[in-house]
Amino acid sequence: MSLINEVLTQAGLDSKEASVYSTLLNNGGLTVLEIANKSEQKRTNLYNILEDLKQQNLVKEVKEGTTTKYFPQSPKEIEKLLERKSQMVHHAKLNYEILINSLQSQFTLIENKPLITYLEGIKGLHRLYEDINDTGEDILLLRSAYDDKRKDVDNLVSAQIVEQVKRGIHAKVIGPLEDIEEAKSLYTKYDKIRLVEERYIKNFPFNLPAQVTVYGTKTAISTIRKDIIITIIDNKDTTDTFRTLFDFIWKYSTPEHNNIVKNWVQE
Structure with missing residues (x-):
């Protein structure tokens, strides 16, 4: 796995999303067919992948006549994703600290239950x-x-x-x-x-x-x-x-x- 793909997956993208975004960063605007050829992703899956990347503000869709191309957004958006993930982890940790005593009690009950x-x-x-x-x-x-x-x-x-x-x-x-x-x-x-x-x-x-x-x-x-x-x-x-x-x-x-x-x- 390349370093960029590793960072992208750490930011919350799955491997297919990371591959498509990395392909667009390396090549600029591409059609769905071109993305499929360069990223080795199935064309039928790309529409959902691109839609997810658009929702995360990593890809924008541009109409050029009858052709639709997809362009990468600034890599600075990755930092925003990492920040959001960091906040989610922080909140999860706070919730864990609230729940740990209850969770431990449940575990102990199950572990010791005949x-x-x-x-x-x-x-x-x-x-x-x-x-x-x-x-x-x-x-x-x-x-x-x-x-x-x-x-x-x-x-x-x-x-x-x-x-x-x-x-x-x-x-x-x-x-x-x-x-x-x-x-x-x-x-x-x-x-x-x-x-x-x-x-x-x-x-x-x-x-x-x-x-x-x-x-x-x-x-x-x-x-x-x-x-x-x-x-x-x-x-x-x-x-x-x-x-x-x-x-x-x-x-x-x-x-x-x-x-x-x-x-x-x-x-």
Whole structure:
């Protein structure tokens, strides 16, 4: 870009307007056809471009018999354009200073607003598991008393555990002790290879109708007793709150858990 065209665009002209005005400065009065040939602008576009330049007092139109020619106005008009643009920038800056506190408040509200996603059905549960896998971080799980009552859910959970192992995702799990023999089998034979660490509680004081999964910056609350409805909250403060609650329950349940598994030997 030539220096004159750069100044013209800084004054507010677009590249086509700058090209046409620069062409007229270099050649004097020209017809539309001559401008098209010298500026490499399409003739059909030139009428609008020239009209805009006339409005900015950079071009004047002169009739010579049946011929119409366009002449450049004094380059001093560019200074006026620059001055007007400078004034506009100054006013914009004043308006910005008035609005900045309000704008910043709006931005902060949006930035800190939790992103909430709703999912439904087996497909929704599958999408949750895909999100956990994509995040790739270890998970915390507060089990629901209903999360092993459905065969379709069991199959999906089994597949998810395999995928988590492939990705090296560890899981800490807290839940009620419902079937001691099944729990013993899982604990002694499978938990290590499944990258699972559990805390069992016989008299589970939290009879949760929904399952809570914490991963990354997200907390997923899944109801699966009847219809599967999943709410995922993507917000660090919310998730840190659930992490703190989970850690408290984990520590609370550890003595009872240790007493339950003290004679169980993990393979």
